[in-house]
Amino acid sequence: MVKPASILKTMPVLAVLAGLGATFALAGPIEDRQAGMKQVGKAMGAFAGIAKGEAPYDAAVVKTNADAMLAGMKQAFANFTPGSEKGPPETYAKPEIWSDPEGVKAAEDTALKAVETMAATTDEAGFKTALAGLGEACKGCHTKYRRPKE
Amino acid sequence: MFWFLSAPRPLGPDAIPQHQADLANGALMFNIGGCLNCHRPDPANASANAGLPSGGAPLKTPIGTLFPPNLTPDPETGIGKWSELDFVNALARGLSPSGDHAIPAFPYTSYALMRTEDVLDIRAYLMSLTPVKAEDKPDDIPLPFFLRRGVGLWNCLGLPAAKWQPDPQQTASWNRGAYLVNGPGHCAQCHTPRTAFMTLDETRSLAGGPHPEGDGNVPSLRGLIERARYKDAKDLVSAMQFGETFGYDKLSSGGMGAVQTNLSKLPEADVQAIAEYLVSLK
Numbered sequence: 001m002v003k004p005a006s007i008l009k010t011m012p013v014l015a016v017l018a019g020l021g022a023t024f025a026l027a028g029p030i031e032d033r034q035a036g037m038k039q040v041g042k043a044m045g046a047f048a049g050i051a052k053g054e055a056p057y058d059a060a061v062v063k064t065n066a067d068a069m070l071a072g073m074k075q076a077f078a079n080f081t082p083g084s085e086k087g088p089p090e091t092y093a094k095p096e097i098w099s100d101p102e103g104v105k106a107a108e109d110t111a112l113k114a115v116e117t118m119a120a121t122t123d124e125a126g127f128k129t130a131l132a133g134l135g136e137a138c139k140g141c142h143t144k145y146r147r148p149k150e
Numbered sequence: 151m152f153w154f155l156s157a158p159r160p161l162g163p164d165a166i167p168q169h170q171a172d173l174a175n176g177a178l179m180f181n182i183g184g185c186l187n188c189h190r191p192d193p194a195n196a197s198a199n200a201g202l203p204s205g206g207a208p209l210k211t212p213i214g215t216l217f218p219p220n221l222t223p224d225p226e227t228g229i230g231k232w233s234e235l236d237f238v239n240a241l242a243r244g245l246s247p248s249g250d251h252a253i254p255a256f257p258y259t260s261y262a263l264m265r266t267e268d269v270l271d272i273r274a275y276l277m278s279l280t281p282v283k284a285e286d287k288p289d290d291i292p293l294p295f296f297l298r299r300g301v302g303l304w305n306c307l308g309l310p311a312a313k314w315q316p317d318p319q320q321t322a323s324w325n326r327g328a329y330l331v332n333g334p335g336h337c338a339q340c341h342t343p344r345t346a347f348m349t350l351d352e353t354r355s356l357a358g359g360p361h362p363e364g365d366g367n368v369p370s371l372r373g374l375i376e377r378a379r380y381k382d383a384k385d386l387v388s389a390m391q392f393g394e395t396f397g398y399d400k401l402s403s404g405g406m407g408a409v410q411t412n413l414s415k416l417p418e419a420d421v422q423a424i425a426e427y428l429v430s431l432k
Contacts, residue, residue: 051395146403147365149366
């Protein structure tokens with residue numbers, strides 16, 4: 001039995017976590033990794049907006065989004081666990097993720113490094129170079145390990 | 151009857167127009183044609199130049215594993231000795247210089263729509279590459295030679311009878327886009343579903359279908375704006391040019407990643423032309 005008081009105590013902690021951009025554990029590994037990837041996609045959207053000139057370059061915005069992306073990515077990568085090859089919910093993960101752990105590890109390391117590089121940028125030129133590397137990293141993994149979505 | 155209908159029907163010398171080869175156009179056609187994606191060197195051969203189409207990398211298809219041949223101008227193992235007519239027959243008819251039928255994983259039913267001048271430019275571009283000695287590997291398909299002849303029969307159904315015809319009602323750039331998509335780009339080979347005879351179902355042109363390697367489904371290219379896949383033609387241009395770098399994460403799965411890399415190498419006007427054509431498909 002959870003006392004109302006303990007809920008009240010937990011509330012601020014949850015609010016802080018949400019504020020940091022952390023996502024909560026949902027029903028299972030597929031949901032968790034998809035939520036993580038969604039967070040990655042959201043940050044990527046912010047970067048794309050800057051790259052396309054729809055939003056001004058802002059080092060602080062880049063840093064915030066790079067940190068959120070790193071957290072999302074780590075959450076996603078931690079959830080391709082054995083037994084979660086097939087949904088529901090529908091997953092686009094290819095069986096190669098489980099049959100080629102070394103290849104997956106290399107691709108994940110490349111992606112994590114690309115986000116860290118992005119987080120360390122301080123000017124627009126550095127941002128653009130880092131974004132190209134990040135795009136290649138996303139593409140490298142999706143080309144090999146994700147099925148088409150439609 | 152079978153032997154008659156399945157006979158190779160090569161083009162004759164009068165199919166070759168007078169033409170001054172344009173290497174830059176040949177490179178452009180080579181890129182949008184995606185030639186290197188299938189004719190890439192065998193990954194087992196670490197010393198091979200990955201940028202040259204020396205062939206030999208395994209290509210998995212529903213009928214078995216193919217090893218696409220060497221397209222570099224090596225006289226023994228490549229296309230060094232091929233005449234212009236040999237090359238045009240390969241692309242427009244799917245026939246080797248000895249008259250053998252190619253397996254239609256090689257998208258000659260799209261290349262058949264191409265202007266012969268563009269095909270000749272690809273040949274000139276390939277002939278300008280460094281020759282690589284890379285022996286042809288026999289395809290690993292459980293198909294006896296006499297059934298391969300059946301491809302000739304299939305060509306009666308699957309091979310277009312005429313070149314791509316521009317639509318005079320449309321703009322020049324729409325027509326350019328339509329040509330690039332349907333001819334050299336051979337988008338239909340994956341994005342158009344197939345009939346029971348494995349020919350392209352033209353009634354559902356570019357409407358998506360099962361992935362040829364069994365990787366789920368290939369998306370439809372119709373109604374891209376109406377279905378909110380892209381905001382407008384400009385958005386689609388960005389997606390083709392920049393892919394995941396601009397957050398367009400759908401252009402890398404199922405083999406599209408290599409295609410997007412090719413699209414990123416095209417002149418911007420051509421990418422805009424492709425977008426103009428695609429968004430007009432309802």
